[in-house]
Amino acid sequence: MANNNADPIGTGLKERTERALSDEFLRKAVAYTTDKLRNGRMSAKEELGQWEVWRERGKAIRKHTIEHLDYYLGQFAANVAKAGGHVHFCQTGNEAVRTVLDIAGRHEAKLIAKGKSMVSEEIHLNHRLEEIGIEAVETDLGEYILQLAKETPSHLIIPAIHKNKRQIADLFSEHAGERLEPETKQLAAYAKRKLRDIFLKADIGMTGCNFGIAESGTVTLVENEGNGRMVTTLPKVHIVVMGMERLVPTFEDVEAMLNLLARSANGQKLTVYNSFITGPRREEDLDGPEELHVIVLDNGRSAQLGEPLYQEVLHCIRCAACLNVCPVYRHVGGHAYGSVYSGPIGAVLTPLIQQDMEEAGQLAYASSLCGACYEACPVKIPLHDMLVHLRHERVKRKLTPLGERLAFKGFRRMFGSSKAYRVATRSAYWLQQPFVHNGQIRKGPGPLAGWTQSRYLPMKPKRSFRERWADLQWELRQTPQTPQKPKTEDGRGSSEGGEAK
Ligand code: SF4
Known part of the structure; x- marks a missing residue:
């Protein structure tokens, strides 16, 4: 099974948007769920109190880390190695895929159990594994549904946000060869049965990484289903695929970030499962992989380091709060963006990491520039400003239509002269x-x-x-003016006409 990873960005933003806007069900489903997530975030932040202080702290941690990323990457890699793991720095998506294939080849792997990982979606890993006969099975429920449907995620944390129980029941029934009712318990039980087998048989477990802790070389994973625990403990080999920016210096920092992440994502105080993985299993451990590989991916990220307008995009912790409040995302959902990363963060990140201002750069217009994304962002990334800079960049490179450029030239002339x-x-x-x-x-x-x-x-x-x-x-x-009453010496109106009695 593999996701249909054909990148739909080529089909045109306008067509994708029109398709999404004409899908009544999608619009209702996305608005309903994003409302729930947004309200959850609002209550959670109120309950915690001093939210702005927390946001400042989050911003400061991310800013410091990204400004010293070379140092923390070195420290993280050294500590992973000290704990018995292997670190692979990969500059491109292709390099990362080759590294996974190498590891899989050495272990003659045929089956990979995957936890949720947006980076593996970014590099179209499942597709590449399938090409050489390795089955990669998504074990996060939302991702599992999408894999069966041959679709890509449409939300950072709720990948199947656009599907309802009936559609999922149809999908699972087709796969099961028997009719399953659109009941949450029954559908979840079916997925559980299927996935249990995958956990037990998988040669390799693969996950993403929410935060790498530099001081200890620890990989932090947060999830609500427990599948991450299975994927990281049962197979003999664990491969982590992480973006190079996903580091924090210390455990103390990760504590602050986990508080911000869970509350901003869906209003939880803490995500249900928080795993801290330092190296492969030790002799005294009851379970865990014999080998741990951490693939640290650049794929266009380092080009943003030192970029005054865009460096802050690397502060993102992928909580999806900006998606849930974005008036554009709430109308069109994630697939309209044609990218793995959707919503305001996707509109900024995609053209930057793909270094494609022409096609992907059009995403800069998928925004009303209302600034709601900035207000919601737990690490205060000014996405709305970045979207304006991206638009400016497209104008500078003459990537906007000729008619539009001429119209704006005329506009400037018109407003430059009163005549x-x-x-x-x-x-x-x-x-x-x-x-x-x-x-x-x-x-x-x-x-x-x-x-x-x-x-x-x-x-x-x-x-x-x-x-x-x-x-x-x-x-x-032309109107005759009413004569003003002459003023008395003390500055008040004269008593001409007598005092009111
Ligand atoms: S930009 Fe901010 S709000 Fe959006 S996903 Fe990243 S951290 Fe969350």
């Missing part, structure tokens, strides 16, 4: 006439067509605000 502005606004009244119906433009020409597809544009009135203002001034000047 040109007056002429343009006067002629606009006459130019709009062929499109006006009952005082509204219902079907705009050219680029305006997109705007009027879902709303009407009020027609521009004949007289401009300036003209009406000038008229008003003139009228006021």
Whole structure:
């Protein structure tokens, strides 16, 4: 089984967005779940108290780590090795895949049990494993559902957010060869039965890494299903695939980050299973892998180091809080982004790590720039500013349509001269006439067509605000002024006319 990893980014942002917008079920499902997650986060942060202090702390930890990433990577690698593990630094996705294939080849592996890992999705690992006859089975329930459906995740922490029980029951029934009812317990029990076998038979367990702790070489994993524990203890070999930025210096730092992560992700005080893995099993251990490999992936991340506009994107802890509050994500879901990483963080991260301003760079427009993502982010990443910088970058590289560039040039000229502005606004009244119906433009020409597809544009009135203002001034000047009462010496109005008695 493998995910359908064909990268849909090539199908065009507009087409993907239109498809998502016309899917009524998807829109309702995404809005319903993101509402729940958002409300959970709000209550959890209120209950904890001093949330802004926690956010500042989180930001400071991430900032310090990323500013000294070379040091902490060295320390982390040395401590993993000291604990008996192996670290592999890989610059590209292909290099990371080759490293996994090498390890799998040495162990003649045929079956890999996978815990949730966005980085392995990023490098299309399942697909590559399948090509050489190695079966990789996702054991996180959401990922397992998507693997059967041959789909990619549409949310960072709830990958199957766009599916309901009925769809899952149909999927599982087809796989099981018998009818399963759309009951959560029955469906979960089916997945459990299937996956138990995978845990026991797998030659290799593979996971991502939430945080690597530099001072001890520890891999931290958080999850709610317990599958991560199985994957990291039963198979003889454990491979961790992690982004190079996912480090914190100390255990004390990880404690702060876990508090922020769980609360921001879904409002939990603490994720149910928190595993801290330092090296492979020792003689006295009852379980655990005989070999531990940690693959540290760059894949475009180091290009952001020292970049004043974008370095902070490496602070991300993948909590998905920005997705849950984003008005765009909440309408179109994750697949419309055409990338493994969706929502505001995906719109920034994807073009940067793929170093693709042309196609992936279009994601910078998948935002209303309202700043809700920044407000929700536990480590205060200014995603909305980065989206503006990315748009600017596309304009600088002339990647926006010619018509748009000419229109903005004209716009600049118009606003740069009051005479040109007056002429343009006067002629606009006459130019709009062929499109006006009952005082509204219902079907705009050219680029305006997109705007009027879902709303009407009020027609521009004949007289401009300036003209009406000038008229008003003139009228006021013509109106005889009411004579002012002369003031008395003490500054009050005169008593002419007598005091009110
Ligand atoms: S950008 Fe912030 S809110 Fe979004 S996933 Fe990353 S840490 Fe969470």
